[in-house]
Amino acid sequence: MEDNYNQNVFVNCPYDNEYKPFQQAIIFAVVACGFKPQLVSYNTNGGVPRIEKIKEMIDGAKLGIHDISRCKSTMVNEWYRLNMPFELGLDLGSKHFSERHKYKNVLVLQAEPFSHQPSLSDYAGFDPQCYEGECVSLLTIVRRFLYSEVAEENRDCFIQRGKLESLYWDFQKELYADFGGVKEEIDKLSDLEYCDKIKHYMSCH
Amino acid sequence: MREIGKEVRRFGEQPKGKSSTASLHVVPTQGKWEVRSSSATRARKVCDTVYCAISYARGIQSAKGSAVVVHERNGRVDYIIGKDGRQL
Numbered sequence: 001m002e003d004n005y006n007q008n009v010f011v012n013c014p015y016d017n018e019y020k021p022f023q024q025a026i027i028f029a030v031v032a033c034g035f036k037p038q039l040v041s042y043n044t045n046g047g048v049p050r051i052e053k054i055k056e057m058i059d060g061a062k063l064g065i066h067d068i069s070r071c072k073s074t075m076v077n078e079w080y081r082l083n084m085p086f087e088l089g090l091d092l093g094s095k096h097f098s099e100r101h102k103y104k105n106v107l108v109l110q111a112e113p114f115s116h117q118p119s120l121s122d123y124a125g126f127d128p129q130c131y132e133g134e135c136v137s138l139l140t141i142v143r144r145f146l147y148s149e150v151a152e153e154n155r156d157c158f159i160q161r162g163k164l165e166s167l168y169w170d171f172q173k174e175l176y177a178d179f180g181g182v183k184e185e186i187d188k189l190s191d192l193e194y195c196d197k198i199k200h201y202m203s204c205h
Numbered sequence: 206m207r208e209i210g211k212e213v214r215r216f217g218e219q220p221k222g223k224s225s226t227a228s229l230h231v232v233p234t235q236g237k238w239e240v241r242s243s244s245a246t247r248a249r250k251v252c253d254t255v256y257c258a259i260s261y262a263r264g265i266q267s268a269k270g271s272a273v274v275v276h277e278r279n280g281r282v283d284y285i286i287g288k289d290g291r292q293l
Binding site for chain 1: 228230232233235241243244246247272274276277278279280281284293
């Protein structure tokens with residue numbers, strides 16, 4: 001894992017069906033930009049506590065993408081989710097308390113502007129990126145974040161925004177056709193399977 | 206069971222011996238709808254409504270024979286309009 005430290009991107013986002021398309025868009029953008037997504041769900045070892053898996057991922061990745069959209073409940077009696085801010089805190093903590101991680105870079109996402117402020121007031125002053133619940137914006141934000149991590153001499157070869165979007169639309173079409181248009185079947189893909197499909201798709205294009 | 210002699214195409218690969226026809230994607234962007242060709246990096250047209258975008262895409266479709274792919278805001282495919290105008 002140490003070898004890929006600079007390319008590894010820890011992805012911390014909600015795990016629910018409504019969010020799944022956005023999670024998959026993040027994974028697609030990370031792979032298409034030449035980086036390696038790291039999700040806790042990749043590690044299915046039931047003998048390791050979840051927090052240990054998270055720590056391992058954070059320790060092995062220079063970059064982190066955190067979506068804190070679920071800080072706000074949307075229905076009566078719905079609990080807002082604290083896992084994402086918790087993991088963001090761990091990632092930021094590692095940067096501040098460890099010499100090895102002092103150059104860590106994180107991208108914080110939210111679906112609605114300023115939605116985190118009432119529940120995460122200590123995070124004030126930072127600059128979460130808002131994608132307005134739209135996939136196109138999400139692809140653009142993730143690409144922009146990763147672009148800044150590429151050495152200046154290699155930026156000419158970095159995937160263009162329009163190309164990334166076109167590839168993504170075509171990939172979604174392939175996926176739709178592959179599963180006979182049954183969206184529920186696409187949701188059942190594990191994160192690792194999905195990532196492998198992206199890698200294969202990118203190798204063909 | 207696979208049919209003998211039938212081409213097996215892996216995910217993402219182009220069919221062998223066939224030139225690919227670029228699809229037309231109808232994509233929601235910042236409250237509007239873009240029509241994009243999969244081979245292009247820019248929108249062909251930006252419309253205020255999805256109906257306008259689909260209508261424009263269908264116009265190109267009839268000339269080029271490409272599929273029209275309508276996307277949801279989350280990026281997923283909502284439905285595909287085939288060359289014969291039927292929803293797939």
